[in-house]
Amino acid sequence: MSRIFVALAAVLLCASLGWSAKMAPSEVRWMDYSKALDTAKVTPKLILVSLYADWCIPCLVMEKTVYSDASVVGLLNSRFYPVRLNAESQDSIICDGHKKTVNRCFFDVWELNALPAFVLVAPKGMSILTVVDSMSPDEMQLLLYQFIEKQKEWFER
Numbered sequence: 001m002s003r004i005f006v007a008l009a010a011v012l013l014c015a016s017l018g019w020s021a022k023m024a025p026s027e028v029r030w031m032d033y034s035k036a037l038d039t040a041k042v043t044p045k046l047i048l049v050s051l052y053a054d055w056c057i058p059c060l061v062m063e064k065t066v067y068s069d070a071s072v073v074g075l076l077n078s079r080f081y082p083v084r085l086n087a088e089s090q091d092s093i094i095c096d097g098h099k100k101t102v103n104r105c106f107f108d109v110w111e112l113n114a115l116p117a118f119v120l121v122a123p124k125g126m127s128i129l130t131v132v133d134s135m136s137p138d139e140m141q142l143l144l145y146q147f148i149e150k151q152k153e154w155f156e157r
Contacts, residue, residue: 026073036081040123047121051087056115058134069137
């Protein structure tokens with residue numbers, strides 16, 4: 001009887017571990033902007049900055065769909081330093097060599113005017129390009145692959 005109980009417990013444990021692994025959402029490992037800049041100088045990768053605001057409905061949709069997609073999460077975590085910044089933040093950061101608030105970087109340096117927005121930053125800290133658009137997981141994955149394809153030439157910036 002005890003062997004049956006142990007076997008049943010083992011089966012239930014394995015099943016629950018397998019179920020929880022499938023149910024656990026994969027998460028983007030968002031980094032602090034300054035830490036991403038410092039880390040990229042030592043171990044070069046592109047920095048992908050995702051700009052949002054609490055009131056931005058497409059940003060919230062992307063948070064639930066794009067940033068929980070396993071393929072997107074895998075690409076962001078392995079090939080980029082992902083950073084999330086609130087576009088309305090008054091925290092100071094260095095953007096393209098200028099110390100400004102995130103909000104002023106959004107408008108003055110990156111010349112953005114809508115959300116969601118993305119800034120691709122080279123390992124040396126200079127912005128490469130900006131994108132303003134809400135995307136599906138497939139669209140984001142395609143965009144990330146395009147960035148990866150061109151990264152060698154962008155590392156020089």
